[in-house]
Amino acid sequence: MKFAIITHVNHIQKGSQYFGYAPYIREMNIWLKYVDEVTIVAPLVERAPSVIDIAYNHNKINFKKVPTFNITNFKSIILSLIKFPGIFIKIFYAMKKADHIHLRCPGNMGLIGCITQIFFPYKIKTAKYAGNWDPKSKQPFTYKLQKYILGNSFLTRNMQVLVYGEWENQSKNIRPFFTATYSELEKEYIPKKTFNSIIQFSFVGSLVAGKNPLYAIKLVQQLVQKGNNILLNIYGEGVERIAIEAYIQENKLSDYIILNGNQDQEIIKEAYQNSHFVLLPSKSEGWPKAIAEAMFWGCVPVATKVSCVPFMLDAGNRGILLEMKLEDDTKQIDNLLKNQNEFILRSESAREWSQQYTTDIFESEIRKQLII
Numbered sequence: 001m002k003f004a005i006i007t008h009v010n011h012i013q014k015g016s017q018y019f020g021y022a023p024y025i026r027e028m029n030i031w032l033k034y035v036d037e038v039t040i041v042a043p044l045v046e047r048a049p050s051v052i053d054i055a056y057n058h059n060k061i062n063f064k065k066v067p068t069f070n071i072t073n074f075k076s077i078i079l080s081l082i083k084f085p086g087i088f089i090k091i092f093y094a095m096k097k098a099d100h101i102h103l104r105c106p107g108n109m110g111l112i113g114c115i116t117q118i119f120f121p122y123k124i125k126t127a128k129y130a131g132n133w134d135p136k137s138k139q140p141f142t143y144k145l146q147k148y149i150l151g152n153s154f155l156t157r158n159m160q161v162l163v164y165g166e167w168e169n170q171s172k173n174i175r176p177f178f179t180a181t182y183s184e185l186e187k188e189y190i191p192k193k194t195f196n197s198i199i200q201f202s203f204v205g206s207l208v209a210g211k212n213p214l215y216a217i218k219l220v221q222q223l224v225q226k227g228n229n230i231l232l233n234i235y236g237e238g239v240e241r242i243a244i245e246a247y248i249q250e251n252k253l254s255d256y257i258i259l260n261g262n263q264d265q266e267i268i269k270e271a272y273q274n275s276h277f278v279l280l281p282s283k284s285e286g287w288p289k290a291i292a293e294a295m296f297w298g299c300v301p302v303a304t305k306v307s308c309v310p311f312m313l314d315a316g317n318r319g320i321l322l323e324m325k326l327e328d329d330t331k332q333i334d335n336l337l338k339n340q341n342e343f344i345l346r347s348e349s350a351r352e353w354s355q356q357y358t359t360d361i362f363e364s365e366i367r368k369q370l371i372i
Contacts, residue, residue, distance in 0.1 A: 002098050003099070019054060034366075114150060118156070132285060135169075178292075184358045189351070192343075198231050205280065205290055228337055272299055276343070295350035295353065
């Protein structure tokens with residue numbers, strides 16, 4: 001099978017290998033187990049792979065480099081229009097030669113891919129929509145356009161669109177899906193320490209405004225001021241780091257908050273195993289990987305009501321749904337800290353739910369998409 005991937009993910013070439021963001025590559029390597037050849041149409045950047053990058057595991061990769069682009073302002077729109085014909089042609093010919101077309105959405109490349117796939121109504125296609133599919137959510141126009149094209153049975157034919165969550169009034173090709181990190185063999189019960197020792201929180205994600213790391217810090221600050229013995233470990237990097245460092249210093253929080261930077265999967269796994277809670281006050285999510293991974297190890301998730309998060313948290317029975325009002329959210333968490341029995345119930349419920357979604361089940365579902 002000749003498999004074509006259209007993605008906006010930045011790639012790095014090192015020798016004959018191509019690297020990219022580890023969670024994405026890890027997932028794609030499962031798809032690639034069942035294909036003979038793969039063509040990847042994506043941006044290629046010049047830098048060394050970092051600790052959060054891994055390589056594709058396939059020996060027949062045909063990489064088609066395209067330039068990065070965005071449409072955030074007038075100048076970038078004009079530049080994008082200049083780049084569009086070349087990108088379109090590369091995507092078109094990759095699709096023409098493929099037996100199976102796979103789109104990664106939402107994203108700028110995903111948008112061009114959505115338009116280009118219309119010319120191939122008889123080819124087998126899948127799209128992984130890794131963003132928020134909630135029809136009622138506020139999203140950029142380009143995201144809404146991708147969702148419209150993918151969900152339109154006239155424009156998009158012979159395609160399964162894999163989305164996070166179950167939503168009403170969807171076309172027949174929209175399929176609820178999930179993602180997974182850990183295997184059946186990794187299932188393990190690790191009891192959480194009592195609240196008599198340090199109560200550990202984790203934040204795992206990019207330090208950018210959309211992930212709201214500063215709100216997570218302010219929550220911990222409020223909880224510490226109420227007399228709770230708390231430690232927050234933050235894993236990730238981003239443009240907000242300097243502002244976060246300044247806030248921690250100004251508010252004398254260095255004893256309670258540690259910035260660990262980007263770390264590999266094993267260190268993150270150990271962090272979840274040792275944590276009582278995971279914080280994700282994000283403005284937008286698809287399937288929040290940090291939440292699902294942390295729940296696998298019994299962490300109680302504290303997250304915003306976006307995308308499929310209310311489903312993941314069973315409307316709060318498996319965690320805490322944030323209102324994004326500091327006083328109210330602090331009170332929610334503080335009340336749970338005073339009731340360890342309730343914490344244990346939510347922790348167990350979180351673990352049992354998340355451990356349904358293993359890479360073994362994920363791989364079997366992918367096989368079905370490839371019609372093996």
